[in-house]
Amino acid sequence: MIDHLKFKPVLLVHPFEPDPDCQEFAESTRTGLRFIAEAQYGGSPASLKADFGDFAKWIRVQKPDFNIQIPEGTPKIALHGADIWLPLIQLAADTSMQVFLNMAASYLYDRAKGALKTDTPRVHMSVIYQDKKQGKTKKFEFSGDHEALAKAIKRFDLDNFFHDNP
């Protein structure tokens, strides 16, 4: 019998056609990262995932000089699952995926403090970044637990895995 509740980690990297905003951000001299509002399932207005604010503040505490751009006045979507949903993120040219992924892993470790042995939240994240070697914009999509994220970080060797899976 198929266990539909059993979740398998998802790790995808694919070319991404940037919209004018993404293009403008990528070509600007801005640093750090920006959060992007997304349309949700039910045709609701574009909104930011509810975990974005906590993640932004956590980064601000850990790296006070790191620049974070947040769209003003955007509604938030509250998902009442135990999973951690990071908002759609675009990295500026000065921020590497490795740096970002390590930051995300540290954040998840911090969030897991106080978890019960049976709490196994998953993280979902989508990141738009520039593959400088190929001169392409790509989108990294991940869903999985801490263990799967640790594996993804190890795998994130720009010279190997991601060039083999354009």
Next chain:
Amino acid sequence: MGREQAPELDQLTVQLKEARELYSEASDEVLDDIFVLECYVRIFGEYGFLWHQIANSMFSESWSTLQNIFDLIRLLKRFSKIDTSALEDQLYALETLYPYNVFFSMGAVVERFECSICGEAIDSFKCTHRRGELYRGQMAVAIARNIVQLDHLAMVAQPVDKRCVISYGNDAPQFGVVRYLANLLSTRALNVLNFAGAVWGKRIVSNERHRVMGRNEHCYCDSGKKYKKCCIGKAYIEQDHVQIMPGLSILARAVV
């Protein structure tokens, strides 16, 4: 059924409230410690209430109380070094006896979340608090203001709140195992503190429906098949079985 707890716990609650007032100017650490002690006292109250509900066949209500305790244990684990593993293990074992494993999760678009401490938008840098963190003995909570739209309702295995279930009536057969445990407790065959878990398995039992027939006769089960091709070998069948396991008192387990 009213909620009662030991007078000693009521007294401790009052004393902690007084301590909050008395030490209102004390350091962050002192106030945070008072918060932890309040959680600790509340766990005892909820724990007693949980078993009281189970012993009185309030199985549906006891599920929520069980989740209250898990929430409090999470706080203790986050903000203190108090070892809760024995209690956590016992309650997790208890949780597996309940019939709930699919939950509901609502997605709603909210205009803003307000910080319970400073009143600013908690997701903005104007607010210096992080949700779920302690600030002078108070936990920062995000209060949803102006729900713009209900986006979806999802069925999930891991919700934020396990109380979001389609609950069964207290007399439902789905509570059979918890009911069996309640019976062990009320007949004093098992002490609450000694409940250590449950072992799930299968056992072979005699099939009461089974009949002996001629091999070529139509099977008694109305399958339309011949007896020899159908129920001839089903004199004994496999049945789900759960055994409630007693163990050392959790007080002893906590010390070991």
